[in-house]
Amino acid sequence: MSTLARLVSETDDIGTNVYELTAKAEENRRRDYGSSVKDMVLALKVTRFNEMAVKIQKVWRGYYSRKYVFNYYARQRYLEALLHKNETIRNELKEWEEMENRRQQIEEDEIMKSRIKNWAQGHHHLRGTTVIPGIYNSPYKPIPELETQLILAKPRVADSGMKNRRNKYVKYGSGDAFELNQLESLPPIHEKPQGPFRDPHEVWRQRLKPLKPSLRVQTSYTSVEEARELMRKEEWAARLFDKKLVPFTHPPEKQYQPLLHGSSQYGQIPYGTAYFREEKPERFIMAHNPKHFNTVVPPIEVFEKVNDVY
Amino acid sequence: MSQRQVLQVFEQYQKSRTQFVQTVAELATRPQNIEILQNAGVMSLLRPLLLDIVPTIQQTAALALGRLANYNDDLAEAVVKGDILPQLVYSLAEQNRFYKKAAAFVLRAVAKHSPALAQSVVDCGALDALVICLEEFDPGVKEAAAWALGYIARHSAELAQHVVDAGAVPLLVLCVQEPEISLKRIAASALSDICKHSPELAQTVVDAGAIAHLAQMILNPDAKLKRQVFSALSQIAKHSVDLAEMVVEAEIFPAVLTCLRDQDEYVKKNVATLIREIAKHTPELSQLIVNAGGVAAVVDYVGETRGNVRLPGVMMLGYVAAHSENLAMAVIVSKGVVQLSVCLSEESEDHVQAACAWALGQIGRHTPEHAKAVAVANVLPRLLRCYLRPDASEDLQTKSKKALKNILQKCVHLPALEPLLHDAPPNILKHVVGQFSKVLPHDTKARKLFVTSCGLKKVQEIKAEPGSALAEYINAINNCYPEEIVKYYSPGYSDALLDRVDKYQPQ
Numbered sequence: 001m002s003t004l005a006r007l008v009s010e011t012d013d014i015g016t017n018v019y020e021l022t023a024k025a026e027e028n029r030r031r032d033y034g035s036s037v038k039d040m041v042l043a044l045k046v047t048r049f050n051e052m053a054v055k056i057q058k059v060w061r062g063y064y065s066r067k068y069v070f071n072y073y074a075r076q077r078y079l080e081a082l083l084h085k086n087e088t089i090r091n092e093l094k095e096w097e098e099m100e101n102r103r104q105q106i107e108e109d110e111i112m113k114s115r116i117k118n119w120a121q122g123h124h125h126l127r128g129t130t131v132i133p134g135i136y137n138s139p140y141k142p143i144p145e146l147e148t149q150l151i152l153a154k155p156r157v158a159d160s161g162m163k164n165r166r167n168k169y170v171k172y173g174s175g176d177a178f179e180l181n182q183l184e185s186l187p188p189i190h191e192k193p194q195g196p197f198r199d200p201h202e203v204w205r206q207r208l209k210p211l212k213p214s215l216r217v218q219t220s221y222t223s224v225e226e227a228r229e230l231m232r233k234e235e236w237a238a239r240l241f242d243k244k245l246v247p248f249t250h251p252p253e254k255q256y257q258p259l260l261h262g263s264s265q266y267g268q269i270p271y272g273t274a275y276f277r278e279e280k281p282e283r284f285i286m287a288h289n290p291k292h293f294n295t296v297v298p299p300i301e302v303f304e305k306v307n308d309v310y
Numbered sequence: 311m312s313q314r315q316v317l318q319v320f321e322q323y324q325k326s327r328t329q330f331v332q333t334v335a336e337l338a339t340r341p342q343n344i345e346i347l348q349n350a351g352v353m354s355l356l357r358p359l360l361l362d363i364v365p366t367i368q369q370t371a372a373l374a375l376g377r378l379a380n381y382n383d384d385l386a387e388a389v390v391k392g393d394i395l396p397q398l399v400y401s402l403a404e405q406n407r408f409y410k411k412a413a414a415f416v417l418r419a420v421a422k423h424s425p426a427l428a429q430s431v432v433d434c435g436a437l438d439a440l441v442i443c444l445e446e447f448d449p450g451v452k453e454a455a456a457w458a459l460g461y462i463a464r465h466s467a468e469l470a471q472h473v474v475d476a477g478a479v480p481l482l483v484l485c486v487q488e489p490e491i492s493l494k495r496i497a498a499s500a501l502s503d504i505c506k507h508s509p510e511l512a513q514t515v516v517d518a519g520a521i522a523h524l525a526q527m528i529l530n531p532d533a534k535l536k537r538q539v540f541s542a543l544s545q546i547a548k549h550s551v552d553l554a555e556m557v558v559e560a561e562i563f564p565a566v567l568t569c570l571r572d573q574d575e576y577v578k579k580n581v582a583t584l585i586r587e588i589a590k591h592t593p594e595l596s597q598l599i600v601n602a603g604g605v606a607a608v609v610d611y612v613g614e615t616r617g618n619v620r621l622p623g624v625m626m627l628g629y630v631a632a633h634s635e636n637l638a639m640a641v642i643v644s645k646g647v648v649q650l651s652v653c654l655s656e657e658s659e660d661h662v663q664a665a666c667a668w669a670l671g672q673i674g675r676h677t678p679e680h681a682k683a684v685a686v687a688n689v690l691p692r693l694l695r696c697y698l699r700p701d702a703s704e705d706l707q708t709k710s711k712k713a714l715k716n717i718l719q720k721c722v723h724l725p726a727l728e729p730l731l732h733d734a735p736p737n738i739l740k741h742v743v744g745q746f747s748k749v750l751p752h753d754t755k756a757r758k759l760f761v762t763s764c765g766l767k768k769v770q771e772i773k774a775e776p777g778s779a780l781a782e783y784i785n786a787i788n789n790c791y792p793e794e795i796v797k798y799y800s801p802g803y804s805d806a807l808l809d810r811v812d813k814y815q816p817q
Contacts, residue, residue: 075636075639078636079639079640079643082600082601082640082643082644083643083644085601085603085606086603086605086606086643086644087606088603089567089602089603089606089607090603090606090607090610093567093568093570093571093607093610094571096568096571097571100571100572100573101573104573
């Protein structure tokens with residue numbers, strides 16, 4: 001019994017112990033589980049944040065390096081734009097060069113032409129005539145160029161001395177740096193020739209004075225006729241329609257029909273228009289003997305003096 | 311004796327003096343007469359005639375002296391020793407314009423020969439008198455004075471400084487604005503001569519406002535004027551970044567490119583020089599030129615010209631490419647490499663070839679892509695030929711070697727490297743083999759191709775000193791192949807095989 005009592009007392013203790021232990025374990029379990037879940041959540045959060053941070057860093061690094069270090073596509077775009085620009089520049093330069101060449105060519109042609117013209121003016125005496133062919137008149141060419149130039153050129157008129165002297169003053173400053181103007185002869189000791197001469201420049205100016213004709217001299221003698229002719233021509237040219245417009249309400253009058261007896265085989269006799277009296281010239285006295293008929297009667301002196309007071 | 315007879319004597323005397331100076335001046339135009347004239351003592355006879363009472367005789371005597379002094383420096387020195395210069399300087403202020411012109415001509419003729427002679431012209435006080443002549447009304451006198459000042463300034467920085475100190479620069483800038491073309495030309499040339507010595511002198515010219523006026527004349531139809539204008543601008547731009555930027559700010563840029571197609575060779579050359587001088591300073595300036603299409607224009611220019619004229623264009627391409635990989639890419643894209651390669655092979659002069667080699671080296675040294683672009687234009691064998699040519703100048707050799715090295719160190723385009731294996735000398739071969747040793751371990755196809763194109767065989771034949779860089783590279787290459795293949799391609803392998811046949815005992 002005592003054993004039983006001991007056992008009972010012991011088991012009673014066991015029961016409380018079990019209960020206590022269970023309660024404790026439950027408590028611990030709750031605490032531990034809660035903490036481990038918390039830890040896990042935290043760890044998950046950290047990994048998640050790290051991942052996000054990596055993403056942000058990735059984007060930022062990409063942005064930064066593209067902006068400040070190197071951007072492949074931007075360079076590609078730049079190089080393409082450069083190619084385009086190069087192409088434009090090349091084309092423009094080519095056009096400009098062509099234009100410049102053309103300008104140069106024209107300039108050279110002009111100089112050459114003026115030189116040939118100048119030469120031809122100086123050598124006009126070498127042109128051929130009908131009797132003697134010129135030395136530049138090549139028989140092998142259909143149109144010898146130099147000969148044509150010679151024929152076309154106007155021979156140069158010899159300069160007078162005064163013109164030369166005037167040119168000398170004009171010539172200065174024409175660009176040649178050290179061409180001094182050297183007088184051929186010494187300057188005259190006396191500036192002016194002795195005598196009652198007018199200033200040579202004044203004389204020269206008078207000689208070169210342009211002609212000033214009066215209005216009457218300038219006008220042509222037949223100017224009125226010419227003007228009329230001109231006006232007529234202008235009118236004719238400016239007319240749009242040559243036939244006169246005739247309205248149907250006023251039909252043209254019928255053409256004059258000549259009378260039968262008024263016409264002959266040589267045309268119309270102007271009887272009835274120019275005269276009405278029949279003429280028979282073969283009966284005229286004058287036709288046979290002009291002496292018999294004097295149209296002029298000698299004057300009667302008395303009649304002439306009538307009413308005269310002197 | 312009547313008055314007329316007395317005067318006749320004077321007239322005769324005057325006439326013969328005139329005739330004398332005129333004849334001497336005429337004779338002095340021909341070089342073969344000069345020595346005879348000198349031996350006949352023409353100097354001592356002309357000197358008193360400089361003080362003659364008749365102006366014509368004075369002028370003609372000065373002209374004759376000028377022509378003599380122009381001929382060579384001995385005669386110029388004779389003029390200096392004869393104490394003629396002070397007389398001339400004195401009368402520069404006094405006389406009429408014809409005499410001034412002739413006197414300035416003598417000063418110019420003396421000053422042009424050497425710095426010492428120019429210094430003696432400065433010493434006798436000619437600068438002030440010449441500067442006063444620049445203020446003259448007559449353009450001919452201004453021209454002569456500007457010309458003389460330019461010739462004095464051209465010799466050295468010190469002489470140019472003297473010219474600047476005399477106050478010539480503002481007046482020269484005014485002369486540039488005159489309507490006469492020849493005066494503009496000479497004033498621009500004088501400015502260019504002053505600018506070329508130092509940044510300070512160039513800065514004084516810039517401060518006088520020269521750039522704007524010079525830039526206005528870029529499109530002038532006169533070729534000789536353009537030559538001088540571009541020369542002056544390039545002399546200003548060459549000194550510093552600031553000055554170059556000032557030149558660029560005058561908005562010269564699309565306009566100068568047209569002058570690269572000018573008819574005149576010197577205009578083209580001077581324009582190319584100007585572009586080069588601007589491009590060489592900074593990447594930004596180079597970029598500006600590239601963006602304006604300058605590189606394409608210069609590449610065309612290099613293609614169209616020959617010899618010395620293309621040199622500044624070639625150098626400009628090199629400078630642009632040297633600044634950054636982006637700019638080098640721009641040169642490549644503008645077909646610069648092909649043009650330079652053509653230029654390298656068709657030019658006969660060493661210094662032009664050297665410039666081409668340098669420029670190509672600058673283009674190819676940035677990245678493997680650049681190096682590939684250079685290598686596929688068949689540049690490497692040409693550079694090698696330049697390097698190996700027995701009659702090549704030292705400069706060409708060093709430049710082409712450096713260029714080869716620069717390009718090879720970046721080149722991973724193996725087909726272009728292969729030919730070099732066969733005919734490069736050891737110091738170049740080192741770099742070639744080095745590139746192979748870097749590429750082959752990572753590229754299977756290339757390894758196979760290297761064997762089939764006999765590259766491996768060639769590598770085995772190289773006799774490298776053990777321990778040298780070359781030997782290391784060869785080892786690295788050998789390590790990426792099976793042993794049998796390396797052995798197979800080693801020289802003497804067939805003998806070794808035959809030996810084995812001899813030793814083999816059939817069982």
